[in-house]
Every structure is written in C-alpha cells, then in structure tokens.
Amino acid sequence: QVQLVESGGGLVEAGGSLTLSCAASAPTFSTYHMAWFRQAPGKEREIVATIRANDGRTYYPDSVKGRFTISRDNAKNMVYLQMNSLKPEDTANYYCAARAGGIYYYTKRYEYDYWGQGTQVTVSS
Numbered sequence: 001q002v003q004l005v006e007s008g009g010g011l012v013e014a015g016g017s018l019t020l021s022c023a024a025s026a027p028t029f030s031t032y033h034m035a036w037f038r039q040a041p042g043k044e045r046e047i048v049a050t051i052r053a054n055d056g057r058t059y060y061p062d063s064v065k066g067r068f069t070i071s072r073d074n075a076k077n078m079v080y081l082q083m084n085s086l087k088p089e090d091t092a093n094y095y096c097a098a099r100a101g102g103i104y105y106y107t108k109r110y111e112y113d114y115w116g117q118g119t120q121v122t123v124s125s
Helices: none
Strands: 003-007 010-013 018-025 032-039 046-051 068-073 078-083 092-100 119-124
Touching (some): 003 092, 018 032, 018 092, 046 068, 046 078
Antiparallel strands (some): 018 078, 032 046, 032 092, 068 078, 092 119
C-alpha cells in the first residue's frame, strides 16, 4: 500500500508560480511511475505531468508544456510539480498519483493505482 500526501497549493495571481510537493510512503518508491493530475469543478480529471520510474523521462500535455516541470527525489520519496506562468484556467484540485510497473508513459486516470487527497490551486486574474 502506498500513501501519497500533497502540499503546496494555494492562491496565486496570474503569471505567478507555485511548487507542489507529494510525499510518498513506499519502500520501493523508485519503482513507481509518478504523475500529477488536476480536476476542475464539472470537468474530468486530466493529466498534467508524469515521470517514469525506469528512466525518469517526462511527459506533459500541450496545455502545460513549457510552464510546468515534474521532478522526483527517490532518496526522499518525493515528487514535485513546479508551475510557472500560471493562468486562471490552471485553477483546479491537483492530485499526486502512483503506478506500479510498466515501461510506457501512462496518462489516464485508470492507469494509476494510488492517489493523494489533492491540494487546491487557485489562480486569480
């Protein structure tokens, strides 16, 4: 069982930055693919970044590419999401997710095994 706890959300003005953190309790954390998703009211949960376990390569959808950066520290069991140039449309609840096994990029909600409780990010215009 893996427990994930997000932190770092808050209110920020458009154009500002935030860094989200996710602490994972997993003895073999380095073997998990990690991701950040977000969900705005009335919308589907969507991927914003993923980082692979096997080689550390990352994936971003076009909506955040160039603005968001995912990283991981396997020694500390931590995953981060650096968010720059934030826009009002980035407002959502942001979730950390973990997946055990596999070698591909995983971008769908059902492909992840464990979820955090979420942290709210609000970007004012």
